Amino acid sequence: MTRLRSPDRLRQVCVVAAMALFVVAVYGGVRAVSALAGDTDPGPWVWLAVTALVAALAPAARRHAERAADRIAYGPDGDPHAAMTRFVQRISDTLAVDEVLPDLARTASRVAHSPGTEVRLWLADGAEWRQTWPPGRDDVHARFRLDLQRGSNPVGQLGVEVAEDQLSPADRELLDGLAGPAGLALANVRLTYELRGRLRQATELAEQVRRSRERLIGARGAQRRRFAAEVRDRVDAHLAVSAGTLADGAQTADMLERARVQALAALEALRELATGLYPPALADGGLMDALEHHVDRMARPVTLEAAGVEEARLAPAVRAAAYFCAAGLADDLARHGPVAVRLDLDGDRLRLRVGAPGRPGADTAQIIRDRVDAFGGDLAVSGPPDRTEVTATLPLRAPADAGAGPAVGERP
Structure with missing residues (x-):
């Protein structure tokens, strides 16, 4: 009726x-x-x-x-025309974004003389925000729904607990008049919520990058200490023997020869340590040459393939990062079986793919991820556990704050 x-x-x-x-x-x-x-x-x-x-x-x-x-x-709420006018004035003046949905639900209830209303806001990511009037009431059974649009784009829906045949022409006209400013208000609310979401994501990403850099700093400090310990164990021991031999007052040709042998052993050990820090082949022959030298020294089979990689386009820091990522993954994954390493270009990014019958260890994966994140790259681990492919992408040009290369004491 x-x-x-x-x-x-x-x-x-x-x-x-x-x-x-x-x-x-x-x-x-x-x-x-x-x-x-x-x-x-x-x-x-x-x-x-x-x-x-x-x-x-x-x-x-x-x-x-x-x-x-x-x-x-x-009744106490007064004229619905006045209620709608006040709502329009509020959203055009200083109504806070978080108050738009509850205020719209309240105004629609007064305009339609309905005991319950609900407002739905559709976000761009598919999520939905819902506000009811009276507040906290979840059992609003909206029998009449009005689509709210901004231009031709739907932004939400208004529902009232009144059947369409129970709405007077005046009430229907009021609701139709409310739809225009309500659609504009909801569009602004949606934009604000989306900006808040992007800000939250950017904040979380910045926090992840900060933690990643802290882990890199900590790892580099530990690697420096380990390098110093290796120098003491592998280099200083030979030098101590050589110095002790030369300190003997009665020096003979045999003693001098033993001192020379110890000094050469110390030099060879130092060269091996230096190769682990920054291989000479990486500076002299480039990325592929350094990886070939590294693969040749490995006991497990590793296949190396490159397609379209132009060394001249790679910044030195990116070249070093790609080498240590590939070498670190190959060393870790080789314990599972044969390893396949492939390098190619994906637009303006260098793509590294390493496949093996197993997954990298947690420590190795974290070090690789931190190194890739420091350059603004991406890292993905895909495939079943018995055949895993690790894909890392790095920009061809290094960011200004990524550093010129690995820190002293850093090894694959």
Whole structure:
């Protein structure tokens, strides 16, 4: 059954009755004062002045009469037209973004005279925000729904607990009028929520990069200490023997030869350590030459393949990072079986793919990931455990803060 427009008619009657009472009260008051003064006919000038006074006070009296009529006809919430107007004014002024959805739900409830309403906001990532009125009520059964759009793009939906055949033409017109500013408001809310989401993602990414750099700094410190220990164990021991031999006052040719042998052994050990730090082949022959030298020294079979890699396009820091990533993964994965290493170009990025019948260890994976993250690259581990492929991509040009190469003491 269509709801009658009795509230509108009742409001009109109340306004007319209130204004009539106002006029009667003014004229009756003047006549009563005149009668008390003993003058039954005040004269035309008095009535003319009273008429001017009534005309001056009528606008203010009408505003009070309309507010009272709104409460009588529509209840404590007042005129739905006024409620919609106030909502539009609020969203165009200073209504906070987080208050738009609850305020829209409340306004729709007043406009449609509905006991419950809900507003749905559709985000670009497929998520949905829902706000009900009264707040916290989850059992709103919206029987009438109105799509909210920004231009031709749907941004949400408004639902009220009133069937469409129970809406008066005036209520339907009010809801249609509310849809325009509501769609604009929800579009702004959606944009704000999406910007908040992107800011949150950027903050999380910055935190991950910060932790990654802290791990790199810590790893480099540990590697420096390990390198110093290896120098003491493998180099200083030979030098100590050689120095002790030369310190003997009765030096013979045999003693000098033993000292020379120890000094050469110390030099060879130092060269081996230096090769682990930054292979000479990497500086002299380039990335592929250094990887071939590394693979040749490995006990397990490793196949190396390159396609379209132009060494001249690689920054020295990127070349070093790619070498240590490939060498570190090959050394770790070789314990599972044969390893396949492939290098190619993917646009303006260098792509490294290492396949093996097993996954890299957690420490190796973390070191490789931190190294790739430091250059703004990507790392992915895919495939089943018995046949894993690790893919790392690095930009051809190193970021300004990525460093010129590996730190002293850093090894594959």
